[in-house]
Amino acid sequence: MSWRRPDHDERKRGYHHGNLREALVDAAMALIGERGPEGVTLAEAARMAGVSTAAPYRHFKDRDALMAEVAKRGFSRFADRIRAARHPDGADAVESLMGIGRAYIGFARSEPALYSAMFEGGVSPATDGELRREADRAFEILLSACERIRNTLPEDTRAPALMMALHIWSLSHGVASLFARGDRGRRAIPVPPEDLLEAGTLIYLRGLGYEPGK
């Protein structure tokens, strides 16, 4: 076990001053790093936070509620990252989309525990309103980039921006999940995952009538 038992002062602070919630979230993230999302239980998080196994229930009704909180923070950080990677509105719309794609892959690589909690942790934005709102923030950035590109495409070949966003998300998610996560990588590929995604995105956009340099 890599955790140490918090000392008496820490426990007292945690228990009396209302930051047990934060301590449980930290514990869950540490557990994900050690064992993956399915290794998280409320009892284990309580042990790491130095409180009784009953104490977490004042903050989280069950394990999935704790995981949803971690996933929510993951989506929040994720949205910040892709917003920062997107070029400002004056920039080329396609370059903006490529920046988002690179940030998606970079997040999977640098935050594997959060990525796993967000997408493989057994909690779903479909059933959690607050989590849904954080996930929506990230999706809106992608959707808005797709809308900008769509407006530059010939009318007879363009697709709804929502469909474009779902396709680009799926492609990004596939490349990131399969090829960007170190020894979880499914297969050695001949180019960095960022380049694989960029090439796939360009071919896809060309299929919608996009011509580079026009």
Add this chain to the structure above:
Amino acid sequence: MSWRRPDHDERKRGYHHGNLREALVDAAMALIGERGPEGVTLAEAARMAGVSTAAPYRHFKDRDALMAEVAKRGFSRFADRIRAARHPDGADAVESLMGIGRAYIGFARSEPALYSAMFEGGVSPATDGELRREADRAFEILLSACERIRNTLPEDTRAPALMMALHIWSLSHGVASLFARGDRGRRAIPVPPEDLLEAGTLIYLRGLGYEPGK
């Protein structure tokens, strides 16, 4: 706990007649179904198989070796499924690729435990030769479909078949992981995931010069 303790005869059979290995694989698949891939431990699999916690080590050196065996069987079943879904060689190459895509999504939907073990279980074909061979069998089917399509594309717009296969795999994996797994689905989408994937694949192929009906 949903498992029952095997009776004495079952344990005797398992222990003395060499099918403990199968019993441990069955236990791991049941545990994945209950708790996800990270919920699998050798000790828990041993308990379900009714043997001592030391007994599994005669068959699997650690938890990852057991998970690799489950993933290997998953890839084997997966390869059979996509081979059956692919049309025979005389059929249209694009229809064949679409059949593979539908089978990919169908597998994620109907075999969530195996899908999870194959792609989210922490074991990687990159570091396990036997697992790699099973995963390769599935990939070769996709690669061969892409080669057939590539041969029909105009020379100036076509891409290497390996790149096409990696793109189509990523798109399929993204759609299947994000949208095809019931309450793990990330977002309600306006069409079935099979249709989303088919539309994305067609747009992608059009970007490589494919023209439907030609």
